[in-house]
Amino acid sequence: MADTAATPQWHVVGDWFDVCKCTIPCPCTYAQPPTSGDCDGVLAWHIREGRYGDVPLDGLNVLMLGSFVGNAWGEHSDAYAAVFMDERADDSQREALGKIFGGEAGGWPAQFVEMFGPEMRGLEYAPVTISVDEDLATWNAEVPGRVTARAEALTGPTAPEGARVQTINPPGSETGPGQVATWGRALADQVDAFGFAWDWGGRSSKHIPFDWSGPE
Numbered sequence: 001m002a003d004t005a006a007t008p009q010w011h012v013v014g015d016w017f018d019v020c021k022c023t024i025p026c027p028c029t030y031a032q033p034p035t036s037g038d039c040d041g042v043l044a045w046h047i048r049e050g051r052y053g054d055v056p057l058d059g060l061n062v063l064m065l066g067s068f069v070g071n072a073w074g075e076h077s078d079a080y081a082a083v084f085m086d087e088r089a090d091d092s093q094r095e096a097l098g099k100i101f102g103g104e105a106g107g108w109p110a111q112f113v114e115m116f117g118p119e120m121r122g123l124e125y126a127p128v129t130i131s132v133d134e135d136l137a138t139w140n141a142e143v144p145g146r147v148t149a150r151a152e153a154l155t156g157p158t159a160p161e162g163a164r165v166q167t168i169n170p171p172g173s174e175t176g177p178g179q180v181a182t183w184g185r186a187l188a189d190q191v192d193a194f195g196f197a198w199d200w201g202g203r204s205s206k207h208i209p210f211d212w213s214g215p216e
Contacts, residue, residue, distance in 0.1 A: 008053030107214030
């Protein structure tokens with residue numbers, strides 16, 4: 001639970017995406033159980049603009065590895081996670097990122113952590129790189145030698161050129177209510193870190209923006 005009395009006002013805006021085990025489209029974003037009844041995935045956050053009190057957070061990245069069995073939004077078990085934080089962050093930024101993404105600073109992350117409640121396998125500061133095309137054609141994340149996640153926007157024979165396949169107000173939006181999910185296909189989903197290990201491609205990915213504030 002957030003200690004709102006000791007937490008400064010904060011606000012972060014940016015891009016989130018995942019690549020996961022599910023077939024397209026990932027049922028989790030529709031608040032349904034994953035395709036195979038369990039899921040493993042990479043979750044990536046890029047902060048375009050942000051502040052935690054007087055601490056600037058612009059341009060910083062966070063990446064999480066996660067797995068669970070059942071419905072993430074309902075009955076589930078065996079939830080595990082590990083986090084890579086951007087090594088470029090200084091001490092005050094690291095503290096701010098830890099409180100925001102750990103749920104201590106309130107806002108949507110606190111609600112998500114309370115609902116999902118994974119057991120943490122580890123935290124490491126590393127060179128996390130994340131890029132998202134302005135037109136949402138592709139999105140990518142990497143921790144060298146540990147994680148590679150690449151995806152392209154979903155398209156098909158009847159999709160107008162350059163148009164994105166999107167869901168408005170998805171009922172299981174991982175970044176909170178009132179967002180737009182843009183669906184994609186994973187080109188690479190390779191992980192070998194913290195006991196997580198997989199190498200998939202061609203499965204589900206989606207991009208959803210985030211706009212969070214707290215501590216309320």
